[in-house]
Amino acid sequence: MSNTVRLHLIRHGDTAAPWAEEPDPGLSELGHSQAAEMAQAMAPLGPLPLICSPMRRTQETAAALVTEWQLEPRLEPRVTEIPGPAGSPAERRVWLERMLASRWPEVEPELQDWRQSVLAALQDIEREAVVVSHYVAINVAVAAARGDDRLICFSPSHCSHTVLDVGNGTFEIVALNDSVDSDLPLPG
Numbered sequence: 595m596s597n598t599v600r601l602h603l604i605r606h607g608d609t610a611a612p613w614a615e616e617p618d619p620g621l622s623e624l625g626h627s628q629a630a631e632m633a634q635a636m637a638p639l640g641p642l643p644l645i646c647s648p649m650r651r652t653q654e655t656a657a658a659l660v661t662e663w664q665l666e667p668r669l670e671p672r673v674t675e676i677p678g679p680a681g682s683p684a685e686r687r688v689w690l691e692r693m694l695a696s697r698w699p700e701v702e703p704e705l706q707d708w709r710q711s712v713l714a715a716l717q718d719i720e721r722e723a724v725v726v727s728h729y730v731a732i733n734v735a736v737a738a739a740r741g742d743d744r745l746i747c748f749s750p751s752h753c754s755h756t757v758l759d760v761g762n763g764t765f766e767i768v769a770l771n772d773s774v775d776s777d778l779p780l781p782g
Contacts, residue, residue, distance in 0.1 A: 598761030600722045600768065602639065603732050604632060605750040606651040613675070613690070615683045621654045628753040633658035636724065636755070641665055645719065646726035647674040655753065656726045667726070672715030676730040677708055694730075697743045709734050716760055732756055739765035 607625030610616075621629065632655070641663035646656040648669045656667045679689050693701065698709060712734045716725070729750060735758055737747045750756055750771050757768035 598759040598766070599719055601716060601719060601735075601758050601760055602636070602642070602722075602724045603735060603750075603756040603758065604636075604655065604724060604726045605729060605732055605752055605754050605756075606647075606649075606655040606726060607632075608752045609651050612683075613678075613686070615686075617678075618650045620650045625651070625752065626654070626658075629655045629658040632753040632755070633662045637662050640724070643668065643719075643721065643723040644726070645670045645673065645723055647671070647728060647731070649675055649728070652726045652728070656724075659724060659726075670715055670725075672711040673725055673727040673731050675728045676705065694746050696745050698737075698745065699743060701745070713738055713765075716758075716765075717763065719760070735760075735765055736767065736770065739767045 607621045607628040609619040609625060610622045611619040613619070636659060640659070644656055644659055644663070644665060644667040646652040646667045646669060648671055653667070653669075660667060676693070678686055678693075681689075693705075698706060712731050716735055719725070730745060732750050733746050733748065736742075736756065737744060739758060740747060748771060754771045756770055759766040759768055
């Protein structure tokens, strides 16, 4: 693959409340600990440009790298959480369960547009960077690399490190779901 950019996709840390109950929760105590461990593991790779979703949980996760690398993140709304319905927690939970079992051709056009915006955002990054994002958004990129039309094709752990090479309209998996809790070395 020529003209490729290496992207380090980090899923946010554990949240203080489930998404179905709170649309924009911050991190739990565990999530802050996971973010600190992730930043320590990622430190030797940087400083790299830091891009994150505008959601509170991704900004709190990125804060550990902000401290480590002494730089400010760029907020990128196109790598935010999958847009869901307003409504009661029970309605949101039912919707989410239905969505997670779906394939992209089956979902509403608005969600297909969101998927395309995630892919475009990642393709627009011009140099190696860290992107702090969300479960479904990271799945969008991995599914593109695999040619998979499922909304969920793998399960990234909180603060896991997924590495993709992106370029020329293609996505290539370098490392999938390396967790800060594992003994595996981070790709360099």
